Each structure stands twice: as structure tokens, then as C-alpha cells.
Amino acid sequence: xxxxxxxxxxxxxxxxxxxxxxxxxxxxxxxxxxxxxxxxxxxxxxxxxxxxxxxxxxxxxxxxxxxxxxxxxxxxxxxxxxxxxxxxxxxxxxxxxxxxxxxxxxxxxxxxxxx
Amino acid sequence: xxxxxxxxxxxxxxxxxxxxxxxxxxxxxxxxxxxxxxxxxxxxxxxxxxxxxxxxxxxxxxxxxxxxxxxxxxxxxxxxxxxxxxxxxxxxxxxxxxxxxxxxxxxxxxxxxxx
Numbered sequence: 001x002x003x004x005x006x007x008x009x010x011x012x013x014x015x016x017x018x019x020x021x022x023x024x025x026x027x028x029x030x031x032x033x034x035x036x037x038x039x040x041x042x043x044x045x046x047x048x049x050x051x052x053x054x055x056x057x058x059x060x061x062x063x064x065x066x067x068x069x070x071x072x073x074x075x076x077x078x079x080x081x082x083x084x085x086x087x088x089x090x091x092x093x094x095x096x097x098x099x100x101x102x103x104x105x106x107x108x109x110x111x112x113x114x115x
Numbered sequence: 116x117x118x119x120x121x122x123x124x125x126x127x128x129x130x131x132x133x134x135x136x137x138x139x140x141x142x143x144x145x146x147x148x149x150x151x152x153x154x155x156x157x158x159x160x161x162x163x164x165x166x167x168x169x170x171x172x173x174x175x176x177x178x179x180x181x182x183x184x185x186x187x188x189x190x191x192x193x194x195x196x197x198x199x200x201x202x203x204x205x206x207x208x209x210x211x212x213x214x215x216x217x218x219x220x221x222x223x224x225x226x227x228x229x230x
Contacts, residue, residue, distance in 0.1 A: 032215070033215030042223055043203060043223045044223045045205060045221035046221070047219065050215075052215075093158075095214070095215040096215075097214040097215045097216070102160045102171060102173060103160055103213070104160075105158035105159070106157065107157040108157060108158075
């Protein structure tokens, strides 16, 4: 079974610091997509970043970047220069295209950015 | 452009009742997917509709059903409500069925409480 594990239920960092959120996954597939979603208090999920497994280069989106280690099945999210607006629940997710196309989410990491 | 609209925002029902939740996608989006979010189970995929056809379904009992109309609006129905159905129900829309390469746009969800 494909699973996504986020080992940090909750984290707190000071504003302007860099924080890394961990995610590991388990699959026997070689082609898949990995995602980080942000869910602020408004409850609306927002895609932060997406990584295609066949691309070795780590995806980046402004202050957000990932460390994708395919052999280790690890997909961590780094937030640089953290801002108060980054306070949210962060979900790591996984999907195998052409398979059952069902996205699988981790349990989430609640991130608090402290002023 | 209006975002994904979910109604109602909050709902309280009692065990045994049924409930219908509504999701209006972004204009032009033809794919709608539904998710259940609970503190214990996290986020789980319920089903996906495209062009009025269910193309994918998660591991939920038959009490959970949905449909999509010709204008792409979608409804999900839960019959014979159980306490464990208390959850945040999120829907997302995209231009085409999500195989990992589509950007999902989420609504703010419907918080269902079953008493």
C-alpha cells in the first residue's frame, strides 16, 4: 500500500528563520508526483509546490523549496525567511499517474511562525 | 474569477439523517473532487467527477455518494449519518481530471457535525 508519513505533528519557529518539514512515502512505482499543500485557518488548501519523480532537480517556488531524495523516498519542504502568513497546516501528498489517480495525503504538520 | 464555492459552510445533523453538500467549481473547470478531513484519519479522497461521470472513488462505504451536473456543479450526499462522519468536507476543481499534473483549486469546505 502507498503511504505518506509526516513525522512532525507540530512545529514552531521564529519569524525570518528557516524551517524544514519532513515527509517520507512508500511506493513501488517509479513515476509519481509529490506535493506540499498549505491549509491556513481559512481551511482552503493551497498548492505550495509540486515535484515530478522523474525530474532530479528539486522544485522551488520563491521561498519554498524541496529536498527530493528518491532513493530514500523522502520529500522535505524548506521554508526560507519564514513569515507570519506561513502559519498553517502543511500536508505532504502523493499521486501515481495512470494508476488509480487517487491522491494520498500525510496527516499533516501544524506550523506556527512566532513573531 | 470566483473561486470554488462550497455551501453550506457549517452543518449540524443528528445520527440517521442524511445530508447534501454542494460545490460550485471555478468557471470553466469540469473536474470536481471531494475529500474528507478528520483529526484522526487526516485527509482522504472520496471521489472525483468529470463531465457528469464519476471517474474515481476512494474507500468509503456506499452511504457516501455524489453527482455532477451539466454545469459542473457537484453535490455529495451522505445517508444514514454516523457520529464518525463528523468532518470537514473539502471539494476541489480543476480544468481536467487530476493525474498529478493538474492544479487543484480548493474551496473552504463544509464543516459537518453529527450529534
